[in-house]
């Protein structure tokens with residue numbers, strides 16, 4: 001690992017598995033602000049450049065968009081601490097992500113091959129489907145909501 005991956009205290013970017021697991025579980029496996037399942041690890045205070053250890057009590061989970069807003073000071077560290085105390089995924093009971101669609105006809109299937117929705121343009125439709133995923137890495141059933149806004153341009 002190059003020296004640029006270490007901060008002034010010699011702390012590397014590498015975070016131990018147990019520390020990551022604790023952070024993910026406490027956040028409900030999603031971004032603490034929006035519940036998105038795509039996440040990164042945030043050093044709240046001190047920030048990574050000033051941290052001496054990867055302390056899970058001073059870290060949390062953020063999606064890339066919320067993480068960027070925190071980095072750019074659009075979201076304050078105080079708000080991050082508040083969100084860590086009340087993570088969105090635990091409050092709502094599920095994590096989420098957006099389904100990106102680039103097709104004229106869409107058929108969504110559940111795991112049992114039962115057709116859930118068939119979409120034919122022109123139509124505007126918002127879907128919100130909660131499924132329960134067994135995550136073998138986390139050894140937990142994680143409620144997951146797939147949300148999408150489907151629209152036709154014809």
Ligand SMILES: [Zn+2]
Nearest residue numbers: 031034063066
């Ligand atoms: Zn987020």
